[in-house]
Amino acid sequence: MKLKNYFQPEQKSPLFQGVSDSELAALIKCLGAREKTYGKGQSIYAAGDFVREIGLVLEGRVHLVRDDAWGNRNIIAEIGPGEMFAEAFVCGGVGLLPVSVIAAGDCKIMFADFQRVIMQCGSACLFHSLLIRNIVGILARKNIMLQGKMEHITKRTTREKLLSYLSEQSRLHGSGEFALPFDRQGLADYLSVERSALSAEMSRLKAEGVINYRKSHFELLIDTREK
Amino acid sequence: MKLKNYFQPEQKSPLFQGVSDSELAALIKCLGAREKTYGKGQSIYAAGDFVREIGLVLEGRVHLVRDDAWGNRNIIAEIGPGEMFAEAFVCGGVGLLPVSVIAAGDCKIMFADFQRVIMQCGSACLFHSLLIRNIVGILARKNIMLQGKMEHITKRTTREKLLSYLSEQSRLHGSGEFALPFDRQGLADYLSVERSALSAEMSRLKAEGVINYRKSHFELLIDTREK
DNA sequence: GTTAATCGGTTGTTTTTACAACGGAAGGGA
DNA sequence: TCCCTTCCGTTGTAAAAACAACCGATTAAC
Numbered sequence: 001m002k003l004k005n006y007f008q009p010e011q012k013s014p015l016f017q018g019v020s021d022s023e024l025a026a027l028i029k030c031l032g033a034r035e036k037t038y039g040k041g042q043s044i045y046a047a048g049d050f051v052r053e054i055g056l057v058l059e060g061r062v063h064l065v066r067d068d069a070w071g072n073r074n075i076i077a078e079i080g081p082g083e084m085f086a087e088a089f090v091c092g093g094v095g096l097l098p099v100s101v102i103a104a105g106d107c108k109i110m111f112a113d114f115q116r117v118i119m120q121c122g123s124a125c126l127f128h129s130l131l132i133r134n135i136v137g138i139l140a141r142k143n144i145m146l147q148g149k150m151e152h153i154t155k156r157t158t159r160e161k162l163l164s165y166l167s168e169q170s171r172l173h174g175s176g177e178f179a180l181p182f183d184r185q186g187l188a189d190y191l192s193v194e195r196s197a198l199s200a201e202m203s204r205l206k207a208e209g210v211i212n213y214r215k216s217h218f219e220l221l222i223d224t225r226e227k
Numbered sequence: 228m229k230l231k232n233y234f235q236p237e238q239k240s241p242l243f244q245g246v247s248d249s250e251l252a253a254l255i256k257c258l259g260a261r262e263k264t265y266g267k268g269q270s271i272y273a274a275g276d277f278v279r280e281i282g283l284v285l286e287g288r289v290h291l292v293r294d295d296a297w298g299n300r301n302i303i304a305e306i307g308p309g310e311m312f313a314e315a316f317v318c319g320g321v322g323l324l325p326v327s328v329i330a331a332g333d334c335k336i337m338f339a340d341f342q343r344v345i346m347q348c349g350s351a352c353l354f355h356s357l358l359i360r361n362i363v364g365i366l367a368r369k370n371i372m373l374q375g376k377m378e379h380i381t382k383r384t385t386r387e388k389l390l391s392y393l394s395e396q397s398r399l400h401g402s403g404e405f406a407l408p409f410d411r412q413g414l415a416d417y418l419s420v421e422r423s424a425l426s427a428e429m430s431r432l433k434a435e436g437v438i439n440y441r442k443s444h445f446e447l448l449i450d451t452r453e454k
Numbered sequence: 455g456t457t458a459a460t461c462g463g464t465t466g467t468t469t470t471t472a473c474a475a476c477g478g479a480a481g482g483g484a
Numbered sequence: 485t486c487c488c489t490t491c492c493g494t495t496g497t498a499a500a501a502a503c504a505a506c507c508g509a510t511t512a513a514c
Contacts, residue, residue: 066378074381076374088374092367099374132359139366140319146373147303147315147326151293153380154301154419156502157470184492192381194472199493383472384500411462421502426463442462 003028003035003110006058013056013082014138018130027127031112038103045086045101052095053111054087060107061181065189066099075190077145078104078181084138090114091135104181149190158193158201165191166211166220176220183216230255230262230337233285240283240309241365245357254354258339265330272313272328279322280338281314287334288408292416293326302417304372305331305408311365317341318362331408385420385428392418393438393447403447410443 006013019027035058038044044062045051055062057079064076064085076099079085085101088094091114117131152164169178180187188195205211212219234243234251246254262285265271271289272278282289284306291303291312303326306312312328315321318341344358379391396405407414415422432438439446 066374066381068378068382072381072383074377076377088367088370090367091363092371093364094368094371098371098378129356132363136318136359136363136366137320139363139370140315140317141321143315143366143370143373144319144321144325146370146377147293150301150303150373150377150380151295151325153377154293154299155295156299156419159470183490192383195491196473196493196495197471200495203493386500410460422461423463423465423503424501427465430463 003033003058006110013084014141015056015082015084015131015134017134019127023127027131028112030127031114031117033110033112035108035110037108038106040103040105042103043100044103044109045097045099047097047100049097050095051086051089051097052113052115054090054114055085055101056110056112057081057083057085058108058110061104062107062109063102063104063186064099065102073189074192075182075186077142077149078190080181087114087135088139088142091139104186153192158191158197159205161191161193162198162201162205163210166218169218170220178218180216180218230260230285233337240311241368242283242309242311242358242361244361246354250354254358255339257354258341258344260337260339262335262337264335265333267330267332269330270327271330271336272324272326274324274327276324277322278313278316278324279340279342281317281341282312282328283337283339284308284310284312285335285337288331289334289336290329290331290413291326292329300416301419302409302413304369304376305417307408314341314362315366315369318366331413380419385418385424386432388418388420389425389428389432390437393445396445397447405445407443407445 016024016027032053038060044055047067059081061081062079062085064079066074066076068074077085086097089097114135117128148168152161152168155161155164169180170176172178182190184199185195188198191198202211202213206213210220210222212221234240234246243251243254265287271282274294286308288308289306289312291306293301293303295301304312313324316324341362344355375395379388379395382388382391396407397403399405409417411426412422415425418425429438429440433440437447437449439448
């Protein structure tokens with residue numbers, strides 16, 4: 001599929017909000033965009049890489065992960081179609097990645113030379129202002145998202161972390177039932193807890209009638225806002 | 228002191244990078260800037276407030292804090308002179324603050340109607356492009372900072388969290404000796420651990436010869452990168 | 455100078471986690 | 485079909501944190 005067809009209105013990336021279809025092709029070219037596909041588990045960027053290009057997920061999902069010297073993996077964020085990664089490092093002038101970007105499943109990524117658009121006001125001036133305004137919103141919301149994740153992992157117990165996360169997911173999905181984009185190990189890595197402890201806690205919560213689940217499909221049975 | 232005098236070259240805020248002195252006064256006026264002073268512990272913004280103005284610390288330090296229903300306080304970030312707060316919510320179009328902003332000590336804050344500059348391209352067009360580019364950098368770096376903080380609090384033990392944080396501080400100060408901007412309770416809140424457990428761990432680390440400290444002055448005695 | 459409040463360190467108890475090891479179920483490939 | 489791998493739940497143990505309570509030192513208030 002041609003690149004520009006990924007950005008039709010119904011699935012347009014926040015990055016291209018306000019860009020008309022006719023402009024899109026030119027903009028994509030201006031960004032020096034290229035695409036590449038990856039298989040599950042493949043490394044898209046590795047920690048330590050020097051990055052000049054932002055990544056935009058066209059298909060599939062990717063995980064931002066941070067592995068420490070003791071072998072603990074932390075999933076910082078989960079990025080889906082239309083969302084970007086590495087943009088903070090490109091825009092912040094810190095090219096050296098402290099995180100890795102791993103394909104959570106088969107996926108297709110668009111890379112773009114964003115530095116060029118951010119920094120210099122060249123021929124494509126029409127787009128610059130709009131694109132930069134878009135990226136301000138994206139960075140700001142990612143900021144908020146990171147603070148939201150912190151809300152979960154600053155909780156003291158596995159139980160609280162899990163319930164805090166599930167409550168947010170429920171709110172985001174606007175429903176008491178929802179699917180999570182993680183397997184158990186992934187969820188544990190995202191919440192920074194032990195997989196086995198997480199499993200055990202989930203079993204307990206299910207036994208207590210607080211939640212129900214099968215595989216990655218979850219259901220909140222009581223209002224978790226009460227203690 | 229007049230507002231513009233806070234932004235002389237040697238202490239110019241990242242927000243005003245590239246703005247000449249002569250333009251500064253006009254820009255400050257354009258931003259609708261006003262200033263206000265607060266005493267230690269006073270609330271500058273409260274969680275739940277609807278904010279339209281970003282805050283810029285002129286003097287003193289403020290803490291971004293998040294209190295949960297169980298009375299646990301988490302200090303999300305510590306903001307010093309020249310740095311901003313609430314900009315992510317203003318720029319992200321999410322005016323409802325999930326955090327409070329508390330004066331860590333006596334401080335002076337400048338408020339500015341940033342929405343106006345971000346959103347519309349009015350008379351002050353000369354500044355807009357520059358200002359927006361600055362805010363992109365600020366948001367991006369704050370993003371990276373948040374990820375860095377996550378690096379600490381995702382560690383499993385109090386000891387690891389503390390050493391991770393101290394290593395970073397040492398690196399930031401470019402020295403094995405440095406002062407922290409927190410008291411014990413503040414440090415515990417920042418790292419999401421118990422104050423008493425933190426104290427105990429610190430004592431142990433001192434006894435082992437790993438660190439040394441008196442009050443908030445710390446010293447790293449061995450290379451913490453080795454296990 | 456006396457009093458009160460805050461801050462920081464210590465200790466003991468209870469709760470929770472991390473860790474390791476195991477086993478069953480599900481799924482994929484040959 | 486069989487084998488192998490991956491995923492997930494369970495259990496027991498050891499380590500660590502949370503919590504509460506206390507006490508001394510320093511600081512601030514009167």
